[in-house]
Amino acid sequence: MYRLFLRPLFFIFSPERIHYLSMDSLAFLCRIAPFRLFIRFLFSVDENPQLAKDCMGLKFSNPVGLAAGFDKDARYLDALSCLGFSHVEVGTVTPRPQVGNPKPRLFRLPADQGLINRMGFNNQGLDAMVERLKYRPKNLIVGGNIGKNKDTPNDQAVHDYVTCFNALYPFVDYFVINVSSPNTPGLRELQEKEPLKRIIKAVLDQKKSKNLTCPVLLKIAPDLTEGQLDDILDIAKTEGLSGIISTNTTISRAGLKTPRAEIEAIGNGGLSGKPLQAHSNEVLEYLAGRRHEGLILVGVGGIFTGPDALNKLDAGADLVQVYTGFIYEGPSMLVNICRCLLERKA
Numbered sequence: 044m045y046r047l048f049l050r051p052l053f054f055i056f057s058p059e060r061i062h063y064l065s066m067d068s069l070a071f072l073c074r075i076a077p078f079r080l081f082i083r084f085l086f087s088v089d090e091n092p093q094l095a096k097d098c099m100g101l102k103f104s105n106p107v108g109l110a111a112g113f114d115k116d117a118r119y120l121d122a123l124s125c126l127g128f129s130h131v132e133v134g135t136v137t138p139r140p141q142v143g144n145p146k147p148r149l150f151r152l153p154a155d156q157g158l159i160n161r162m163g164f165n166n167q168g169l170d171a172m173v174e175r176l177k178y179r180p181k182n183l184i185v186g187g188n189i190g191k192n193k194d195t196p197n198d199q200a201v202h203d204y205v206t207c208f209n210a211l212y213p214f215v216d217y218f219v220i221n222v223s224s225p226n227t228p229g230l231r232e233l234q235e236k237e238p239l240k241r242i243i244k245a246v247l248d249q250k251k252s253k254n255l256t257c258p259v260l261l262k263i264a265p266d267l268t269e270g271q272l273d274d275i276l277d278i279a280k281t282e283g284l285s286g287i288i289s290t291n292t293t294i295s296r297a298g299l300k301t302p303r304a305e306i307e308a309i310g311n312g313g314l315s316g317k318p319l320q321a322h323s324n325e326v327l328e329y330l331a332g333r334r335h336e337g338l339i340l341v342g343v344g345g346i347f348t349g350p351d352a353l354n355k356l357d358a359g360a361d362l363v364q365v366y367t368g369f370i371y372e373g374p375s376m377l378v379n380i381c382r383c384l385l386e387r388k389a
C-alpha cells in the first residue's frame with residue numbers, strides 16, 4: 044500500500060516538506076483513539092520475547108530503532124511509538140536553536156534508493172526539546188543525540204556537549220555524542236583522538252559526578268581510516284563508553300547509478316541508504332573484530348529489509364537503526380524486519 048500509493052504521492056513533494064506534512068498528519072491522527080488502535084494493529088510488532096534484547100541495562104522490545112535526524116525535536120515520539128520501533132533517537136539537538144543550512148538541503152536519489160542531506164543540525168534547541176520530553180511516551184526507549192552549535196568554535200565544543208547532557212539526562216534513556224555529521228563545518232575534526240577524548244571525558248565526568256547509569260555512545264562517520272577507528276576503540280575502552288553507533292552518512296559518491304551531472308548539481312551533503320550499506324557494514328565488521336568485551340555496537344546504514352538487518356546483526360551489531368529505508372519502504376518495513384528475525388530464530 045505504501046509503495047504503491049503513498050510513496051508515489053509523497054515523492055511528488057519536496058522531501059523535507061512531505062516529512063513534516065506526513066508526520067504532522069500521523070501525529071494528529073494518533074491522538075484519535077480508534078485511529079491510533081488501527082495504526083498499532085497495522086504496524087506494531089507483537090511483543091515477542093525472542094525479539095527482546097537486554098543491552099546497556101535497557102530492555103529493548105526488539106533490536107530495531109529509528110536513527111537520529113528523523114525526529115530532530117522530539118515532536119513525534121507518541122506517533123512513532125505506534126509504529127513498533129523499540130527505540131527512537133531524538134536530535135541531533137544543540138544547546139541553542141539553529142535554522143540549519145539554506146533549502147533545498149535534502150534530495151532523493153530514487154535510482155540508488157538513497158538520500159543526500161545537508162540539513163546542518165536544524166533544530167529548535169535544548170529548551171524546546173526538554174519541554175516535549177517531559178511528556179514523552181514511557182513505552183519507548185528514547186536516546187538523546189547531542190551536538191554543538193555551528194557557531195561554537197571546536198575548541199569550545201566540549202561546553203555544548205556538556206550543556207546538552209546536563210539538560211537532557213532526566214528525560215532520555217541513553218546518550219549519543221555526535222561528532223560525525225558532514226554538514227557542520229569542522230565537526231568531524233572532533234573525531235580526532237585528542238578533541239574526541241576531551242569531549243567524551245567531559246560528558247562521562249558529568250555522568251559520574253551525578254551518579255547516573257545512562258549509557259553514553261559515540262556516533263561515527265563511515266569515512267574514517269582504520270587508524271582512526273583504532274583510536275576510537277582505544278578511547279572507548281579507556282574512557283568507558285557504552286557503545287558506538289556505526290555509521291552516520293558518507294561524503295563518498297562512489298558507485299552511484301544517478302547521473303553524475305545530477306549528483307554534482309545537488310552538491311555537498313551526507314549520502315545515506317542503499318549506497319552506504321556495504322561500506323557501513325565493513326566499518327561495523329572492523330569494529331566488531333576489535334572491540335573490547337561489553338562495548339555495544341549499533342549498526343546503521345542502508346537497512347531496507349530483514350536480510351539487511353540480519354547482515355548487520357551477523358556482522359556484530361547488538362542493535363540496528365533505520366532512516367532512509369523507512370522513507371523508501373514505509374512503516375511496514377519494521378514488521379517485515381522483525382518477521383525475518385523471528386524466522387531465523389525458528
Ligand SMILES: Cc1cc2nc3c(=O)[nH]c(=O)nc-3n(C[C@H](O)[C@H](O)[C@H](O)COP(=O)(O)O)c2cc1C
Pocket residue numbers: 110111112113115134135149158160162164188221224262290291292315316317319343344345346364365366367368
Ligand atoms: C535527512 C537526514 C538527517 C539526518 N540527521 C541526523 C542527525 O541530526 N544526527 C545524526 O546523528 N544523524 C543524522 N542522520 C544520519 C542517520 O541517523 C543515519 O545514521 C544515516 O542516514 C544512515 O542510515 P540510513 O542509511 O538508514 O539512512 C540523518 C540522515 C538523514 C537522511
